[in-house]
Amino acid sequence: MLSNAEHVLPTALIVDDDYVMRMLERETLAQFGFDVLEAADGEQALDMLDDPPPDLLLLDVEMPGIDGFEVCRRLRQRWDMARVPVIVVTGMDDLASINRAYESGANDFVAKPINWPILGHRARYVLRSAQAARQLSELKEKQAAIMRAIPDMIFVMDWQGTYLDYKQGYATTAFVPASELLGKNMAAILPAEVAKPIQQGIELALLRGHLQTVLYKLPMPDGSSHHYEARIAPNGVDKVVIVVRDITTQKLNEDKIRRLAYFDTLTGMPNRQSFLERLDHELARARRNHHQLALLFLDLDGFKRINDTLGHSAGDYLLQAVAERMKEKLRAGDFVARPALDESGLHVARLGGDEFTVVLPDVDETHTVSMVATRLQALLAQPFLIGTQEIVVTSSIGIALFPADGDDAATLLKHADTAMYHAKDQGRNNWQLYHQSLTTQTTARMALETDIRKGLEQGEFHLLYQPQVSAADGTIVGIEALIRWQHPQHGMVSPAQFIPVAEESGQIVPMGEWVLDTACRQIMEWQLHGVLTARVAVNVSARQLRSPHFLDRVAAIISETGIRAEQLELELTESILMDPESRQVQGLCRLRALGVHFAIDDFGTGYSSLSYIKRFPIGMLKIDQSFVRGLPNSANDTGIATAIIAMAHNLGLEVIAEGVETRQQFEFLQQAKCTKLQGYLFSRPLPPDEVEILLRRGSITPPSDHTAK
Template sequence: MPGDDRITRAMTKRLCKCLMFLILLAFVLPWTAPKAATVSTGLTPLWDAPKGPGQSDDARRWLTQLRDSVSLPRAGCKKLSLPDLSLTKPARAFQIAIERNQWANGSPIVYLQEPIAEFFIVVATDVNACPWLSISGRGLPFGHRDIVSPFPYARLPALPEGAVITAIVQDYKAIRPWIMLANESSFVRDNTVLWVGLGAYSGILLMMIVVAVGFGAYAGSRVALAYAAYCIALEVWLVQNFGIGSAFVPFWPGPQYFPTLQAISVAGVVLGIGFAALEFLQLRGKVRAAVAGSVLLSAIFFLGSAWHAAGYRAGAAVLFVLAVATMVLLVRRVFTGDASLRLFTLGLGATLLGGGVQAFSVIGSGVEVSRLAAFAFPIGSLFQAAFWLAALIIRLRDEHRELHELEERQAAIMWATPDLILVVDRQGICLDYKQPYATRFFVTGSELLGANVAAVLPSETASIIQRGVEQALQRDDLQSVFLELPLEGNIHHYEARIAPNGPNKVVIVVRDITLQKHNEEKIRRLAYFDTLTGLPNRQSFLERLDRELLRARRTNRRMALLFLDLDGFKRINDTLGHSAGDCLLQTIADRLQEKLRAGAFIARPALDESSLHFARLGGDEFTVVLPDVDSAETACVVARRIQTLLALPALIGEQEVAVTSSIGIALFPDDGLDAVTLLKHADTAMYYAKEQGRNNWQLYERTLTTRTTAHLALEGDIRKGLERGEFRLFYQPQVRADDGAIVGMEALMRWQHPQHGLVSPARFIPVAEESGLIIPLGEWVLNAACGQVREWQQRGVSVPRVAVNVSARQLGAADFLDSVEAAVVATGIPADRLELELTESILMDPKAERIEGLFRLRAMGVHFSIDDFGTGYSSLSYIKRFPIGTLKIDHSFIRGLPQDADDAGITTAIIAMARSLGLEVIAEGVETREQFDFLQHAQCPKLQGYLFSYPLPTDEMEALLRRGHIALPSHTSGQ
């Protein structure tokens, strides 16, 4: 790298010297023209035909008169003929006054400082009063010029005092009036200087082309090749535009090809600039497309100028707009880019500025500008070529430095990578290697170097590597192969990634993946086996079941699937803890795998004990697959044996625990042809076994699916009923026992199904509980009850407390407390008008956050009661921890009154206990006068039941509330 920097600095110094020379040449070149009269002295426009003389009446009449005047025969004068001008190409005519005292030493030379004008015609009258005519321009062979000059000119004859000459200019582009006068010696001298400058310009471009091509070949740089293409295009344009080719190059095409050559050279320069800019600036996306499109459009227009003059003006206009837009785009790059980008931007700006000035002079159709305009584009291009060469050198230097840094970084990465890296040729010879100390392989790297892999590796491993090498070279793509090699008494696994490195070599990266393989096996066990019991999990079970089903179809044999669920497992988890539950599951898994297979319990010898397959699906659910069963009886024998094994007591810690199981059995092909159907039907049969009292087994029947389907249909109807507003609230009053005054009421939900009519709550409430729909149902009841209380109050009805049932699942919802508060606030009813009836099972799960939430609602004024009291596990300690205000005696105790002594004792005890605790008590389900008499005698203060009123719709309940009381039944005799 230090040597490279010294070379770069030396090249940069030489380039700076060259740049200084170019700058000097650029400033001298425009001023090498004669210092005689310019367009500002005596130049008078006669007419202007930008679309050609054929489109201008003035030009046609004037040319006709001039042709007649010149061709008129005069004594002692030569007969002259004015050439025919193209009627479609732009043309202009001027008059120039000649002052003889300025040209005392002879007649001056008049010339047009525009090297590409097609015709430059000068007409004058000499001292003998004879007409005089001179024709020059690129439309004539270059050899007609006795003075070799890039500019068309005419050597004027001796002219009388106050003479006026006429100049006609025609070209395929707009005409620029750069007509000048000079004496012959000055004209010759300045043309010589100009040719020298143009030669130097051309030589420097050739040098830049050689340098750029060399850079492109050495570095493989597209930027260098693009720069070379631009320099070639600029060289061609220079030779064509200034007549170097016509003047000095043998066999250069004649004047008839001039328009085509000029159009090609200008289009080539535009394309060269565009191609170089796109490559160097690395434009992307829409910006690249826009710039490329504009450059191509401008080049096409310039090419079209060979056939129509409008093409040159259109191309110049597009180029001018592109120059302005590109300079706006690049202005930030000068300050934010790297050094090469700044130089490139400055160079591009120089040529765009020069081209813009020259294009403006074309678009302006003859607007007078300084002589610098004639050389604006060549000067800008000269600066551009120099700046771009400097930018190219810096860019290549930076790329070389980045490449060197990348190679060093890659080398460091290679040594930091714990992989064996080999370079192997097509024949399998190891050409190079890198083996870190941490990587262990079958052989060392030094043994591989220079050897054929087939000679040092096992034959099978060598053939695998050789096939990978051939495929990588043939497909020119990365290949991966896996190897197994013995190392230190164990089998090690390796992955070899083979990448092509040229036409006959590959790079092989060998990685030890032994640990990865072991981890994959652990992951596979985690994915396919239950971590607690070691049994296959659901995924593994389903895959194995699919295989067994495929085999059963192929052999035309039957098979059975048993679905097991432990009875009462949740109770063990809740009472003894989850660790005890886990221990029980492990014990059961051991019995299924060991004791079941070891027992001689199978009635038919056709069933092989070792073919039993067990799996745990999750929770307390297990499955058993019985392949090759001949009948359902065989599966039933296995089910009974399993139940016997699982019923044996298991020692959990210091406590013996016994559980029973419910088993569902599904047979293939009788009950299903695929794994999902069999599993679903076995599950359905298992749930039916639980319904039949648990601790039994059941074979699947089609009627079970019908029941399950009906269950799902009912669940769907509940969802639709909620959406369609099919649910209604009925209200059952609660009365005071001594006078029949209405002291409360319970809101009861009813469902008016559009097809099935009134659906019993006993039918749809369990389904709603199981599916979770009880939560939105309960929320609807709460909002509807509160809304009805508000409506009654707005009508002037005195409304007592309304009780709403709340299930344990609803109370456990995260937003339950918020929904209660929202219902009370939204309706604006007093909170003490609302009572929430809780079930006793809620008291068995006294979570702190739940207790705090209930106390928060109680602080608002909401009342709480225990529904169906006496049927659960309530204790006084639980009741005291909750903000309970009322106990509702379950109707099962009221039903046996007064004949059943147990019911009577329990009811009397609950009433006494409530009184001692300061709690209210309500007896629900009162249906007979005898029950009423007993409760009144036992001093139960509030009663509810059919004896007083059935649940009533809203309007009937409103009428009852307006009366305020219900007539109590008369006492039975004997009471």
């Protein structure tokens, strides 16, 4: 039944074969606020008892066919007395008939002749009683469900600590069986070191009227210990309710969390947080004792290549092997890191990725530091066996000294990191001590990052375009868009200088999007000038491709500029092919389905294989200019170039050679069946208006005997 707040009248079903009785009952119940339905016999009544059933049933006993007792019995097979209350109306007032009515499931009975005003009041009373019984039943079910869902034990105790009642929790079991608890004092059940604080909690809860919490530990029969939390709440003036939860798992998890906070899960080494805390401790000790301290920052050379080539699982195994070798082979006195929980064993900190740190306290002279650095490099240079494959890695190490290179952990770490990058720049597989000039170089690099960002914001970059021609007849078959930077103070900045910085800083992503958008708009501008535009190639970096919105932006730029997707070619580096995400491959395939072309730039300089190429929708291979430069005199370059061209033809791919500068290179590539060429022999990179002139001409004839400078 809907609530009274919704102004819906309760429904009463009158079942009687006497029309006059039904009419009188209907009028009476209507006056008492019922919406009345009628049935002339038992069969009709049962047909009308569909969901939802009426709120009340007035049921005559003596009817032809199915009598009232049988209707009531069948009704009770579906609904109980609280859901559908029944008042039996009968002319039989003997005790047996009354008992039979109740046995059939009636809530009440009314004897004929009927006192009509009393009938209405009785109907309201029976309805309210049924509603109250139903609410009470629902409340009990909720309480039972709540109790079943509570993991805690619940005790009722008096002020002296005597157990009065107990409810078992699904996840917590009493220290002793319930039969041994009730009526006994906890001092006789629990160890004294547990009973005493609980008794104090009981007294405080009753005295102050506030919840008290007690934590304690109990020994288990199997020899283990369980941890518990008891929450004590006053219940009247002399009793308390104690809710007890087993928090053993929570305690264990807290220990795990503490370990996770200070130890690297992959290698078991102290992590960055652990390392920094220990370094702070060692620096404080060095200040007190006026000692020198050295910090070594180590990075594995070429780790990314191994990770990309052999997979992340192999990379993880290599890091574990490196950590194990460092822990086993370095002397404890050579370095300091946060001790393990058991205060034993050798420890080296892993900051993350393939970066490790070593702290050397009480260093007397630089020679000691150089010995440790050299020893570290020698240890790591020994081959590692990953599966059946032997791997050799080298390391670059940067070293910063306290107090000469910094007085705090952050400064020392920054300077050691700077020295490590200097070791990388010096050819890797070496160690370098920090000196002030390195910070100057780092500052210059940071300034370049800032200038790149400002240059993008202020429009200092522009595009030049270099034609690509058919080797057969010089027809312009494509154009490559090349970014250039006119710095307001430093003039023209080489892409070789700013592209790597943009790549490392992440600014290659907005820069690449600007190049793509600008090139596509230039295509449309040429078309508006009535110039037939060849396919335009735009370089895409690995970091740019990993950007989550890159593929969507390519499609959006094509749509916004109005060019045909077939007019755009994206040049990917070989590194993109090494360990691609399936999402990236699928995204590139969707762009190819739109019409976008893809090429592999600088092919042959990376680690590509046919299996990688086949996963991508690649249409062209671009022979790197380093192989073109030695043509036709270098046997190595001629062999590589010829092999790439043959492979491309066998795979059904186009092939283009870049960096063609001499007639001899052109003729060799033409004879080797390289179909497309690009280089200074045909044209330097040009601004859009000059390229437009070439596009109108349609082809470029190389000089008969010329070497481009």
